[in-house]
Amino acid sequence: MIEQAFIFLGFAVFVLGVAGIVSSRNVIIMLLSTEVIMLSASFMAVVFFNFNVNGSIVPLLFTIWSIAAAEVIMVIVFYRYLAGSKASLDIKSLSKLRD
Amino acid sequence: MYGILLLAIVAIIAVLELAAIAFIFISKSLLHSVISLTLAFVANSALFLALQQPFLAIIQLFIFVGGISTYAIVGVASASFSKFPHTNRLAFIAVFIILLAAISYPVFGMKNTVMQYNQFTALQVKTGISSYMGLFYLITAMLFGIAIGSIILVKSLGRSK
Numbered sequence: 001m002i003e004q005a006f007i008f009l010g011f012a013v014f015v016l017g018v019a020g021i022v023s024s025r026n027v028i029i030m031l032l033s034t035e036v037i038m039l040s041a042s043f044m045a046v047v048f049f050n051f052n053v054n055g056s057i058v059p060l061l062f063t064i065w066s067i068a069a070a071e072v073i074m075v076i077v078f079y080r081y082l083a084g085s086k087a088s089l090d091i092k093s094l095s096k097l098r099d
Numbered sequence: 100m101y102g103i104l105l106l107a108i109v110a111i112i113a114v115l116e117l118a119a120i121a122f123i124f125i126s127k128s129l130l131h132s133v134i135s136l137t138l139a140f141v142a143n144s145a146l147f148l149a150l151q152q153p154f155l156a157i158i159q160l161f162i163f164v165g166g167i168s169t170y171a172i173v174g175v176a177s178a179s180f181s182k183f184p185h186t187n188r189l190a191f192i193a194v195f196i197i198l199l200a201a202i203s204y205p206v207f208g209m210k211n212t213v214m215q216y217n218q219f220t221a222l223q224v225k226t227g228i229s230s231y232m233g234l235f236y237l238i239t240a241m242l243f244g245i246a247i248g249s250i251i252l253v254k255s256l257g258r259s260k
Contacts (some may be wrong), residue, residue, distance in 0.1 A: 002106075006150075008203055009113050013143075014119045015198040023190040028129055028173060032136055035166070036120055039143055042159070050150045054113060065162045073164040079173050 006047045013040035032076050038068045110151045116142035124186040133170045140167065 013036060018032035042064045049057035119139040123132040140163045147156035 008225055011203045012199060015195055018198060019191050019194040020124045022194050023187045032132060043143055046147055046150055046152055069166055072169045075173060090209055
């Protein structure tokens, strides 16, 4: 039962991230939602390792954490681009950046 | 394995983590969202401790401190042009409830400790994942529909020009 409670918690965190991406208009908030999804991925990996799997979970976790860290660098690049073009963070106004 | 006191602490930390993540999307200020994400990461690290993985908990703290501090700097710097209602809260709650009901139904229905014979590997393996396959097929069908729809959209846009 405790195992299912942990899995349910991981699912709830994952679904919160997905719902945030679907319902948000701010670019940074959408990237924060991606961080939440990766948080749930690492949490689920540790849960399954702790309860079910024999072996090492560390390579998988470091992969997830590397992607999360790379995403932060992407945020910096994206933010500099938006600040340079004097655009809004509203994703609905991104179509103005075509020219 | 788990005492009553530890279970209560884990439950409190789990509720704290879920509330912090929900506050990311409820708050209007980007900086407040970043701070609540930090709280969520700290709570998740404490859950790693409860799962008896202190090394992973420490590394998670170290790695995400860098990311979160960057997000905080971006949040402070963008304070002037991020003041708009960024999240449709009704859609957020609706998507959360529907998706959570759909995705967590097999968890409580599955028998994940049942051993079954796998005829390819000739091993007794734990099952329960097979009930998830419908969801993966659904996501694949949705992505396929999005791809076809985007092709049709691009073609119609090209025709109108």
